[in-house]
Amino acid sequence: MARRRISEDKTQQGSPAWMATYGDMVTLLLCFFVLLFSFSEIDVQKFEAIIQSFQGSLGILDAGRSIEPSQYISDGLNDELTTKQLEELEDFRKLQERLQQFLRERELDADILVSLETRGLVLRFQDNVLFDPGRAEIKGTFTEILLNIAEFLDEAEYQNKSVKIEGHTDTVPVGLNSKHETNWELSVARAANVVRFLIEDVGLEPTRFSAAGYGEYHPVAPNDTVENRAKNRRVDIVILKSELNISTP
Numbered sequence: 193m194a195r196r197r198i199s200e201d202k203t204q205q206g207s208p209a210w211m212a213t214y215g216d217m218v219t220l221l222l223c224f225f226v227l228l229f230s231f232s233e234i235d236v237q238k239f240e241a242i243i244q245s246f247q248g249s250l251g252i253l254d255a256g257r258s259i260e261p262s263q264y265i266s267d268g269l270n271d272e273l274t275t276k277q278l279e280e281l282e283d284f285r286k287l288q289e290r291l292q293q294f295l296r297e298r299e300l301d302a303d304i305l306v307s308l309e310t311r312g313l314v315l316r317f318q319d320n321v322l323f324d325p326g327r328a329e330i331k332g333t334f335t336e337i338l339l340n341i342a343e344f345l346d347e348a349e350y351q352n353k354s355v356k357i358e359g360h361t362d363t364v365p366v367g368l369n370s371k372h373e374t375n376w377e378l379s380v381a382r383a384a385n386v387v388r389f390l391i392e393d394v395g396l397e398p399t400r401f402s403a404a405g406y407g408e409y410h411p412v413a414p415n416d417t418v419e420n421r422a423k424n425r426r427v428d429i430v431i432l433k434s435e436l437n438i439s440t441p
Contacts, residue, residue, distance in 0.1 A: 280434055283349050284313045287431075291315065291344060300337065312353075312432040315341065319361075319382070319425035326370030328381035330389055338386070341429065342394040350431060351397070354438040355390075358428040359383035359405040362421035380405030382427055402438055 288306050295301040305316040321337075322330050330338070345355060359379030372378040383403040391398045413420035432438070 276434070281308075284308055284431070284433075287344060287350070288313055291341075294340065294344075298337075304337075309430075311436060312430055314431075315429040317427045317429070318422065319427065320422075322386070322427060323382060326367045326372070326378065328372065328378060328385050330385055335389070335393075338389060339394060342390055342396060345390070345431070346394075346396060351400075352437070353434070354400050354402070354432045354436065356428075356430040356432060356438075357383045357386045357390075357401065357403045358410075358430065359403075360410055360424060360426050360428070361408050362411070362424040363408045363415040364421065375407040376405060378405075379407050386427060386429070400438075 285308065288308055291306045292301065295304050295306070300321070303318045303321045305314075307314050307316070319325075322334055324331065344350070345353075359382040361375040361379050363375075366372050366375060366378055370378065372381060380403070383405050387401045387403045390396045391401060408415070408424070411420075411424045412426075413423045415421050415424060
């Protein structure tokens with residue numbers, strides 16, 4: 193009797209019979225999808241356009257809007273729009289090279305940085321270039337630099353681009369000699385004065401421009417050293433990509 197029980201236990205060892213059929217089915221499905229994938233062709237440009245549209249709609253662009261118009265999600269699938277985006281990107285790269293050359297010739301490339309970001313082309317002015325400590329009035333000696341920058345902004349390729357001016361500070365409270373009570377007010381005043389100069393003194397189209405002050409809350413470096421705090425005290429001129437234009441009705 194004991195020998196018979198051992199024999200029955202041996203026959204029950206291993207996986208159930210249905211597992212073999214199930215495993216074969218999963219293997220066949222895997223082969224089927226691998227075959228489909230091998231026949232497919234990924235459009236990289238279209239994929240990037242889809243990702244960019246989702247980034248905008250979810251509000252995860254750098255300092256971007258919380259909601260993007262829904263039309264961009266469908267437009268991102270359009271080959272014509274993708275081509276325009278690539279052309280715009282190439283225009284931005286060319287402008288970046290020209291601006292960098294312009295700044296190198298004037299030995300300003302250490303104080304004014306040019307970078308290409310998700311939202312567009314960014315010109316980053318360290319605060320000592322345009323302003324005295326704690327003040328928002330543009331230095332007279334550097335108005336010529338802004339005039340030259342304005343010439344680039346007024347070129348035909350960029351006349352339809354919106355421009356956002358952003359003021360930033362470090363964490364050090366404003367001094368007693370400043371007429372601005374907080375870093376918020378100082379950052380807003382600096383951005384507004386740059387916008388006013390480009391509109392009123394240069395004559396650029398007002399509907400292209402917007403101003404924002406972020407105080408100390410959008411740092412590019414930790415506020416733990418003198419050098420890092422100097423990096424955070426800045427004014428950014430952002431030439432926005434076409435999908436972020438503010439002047440479109």
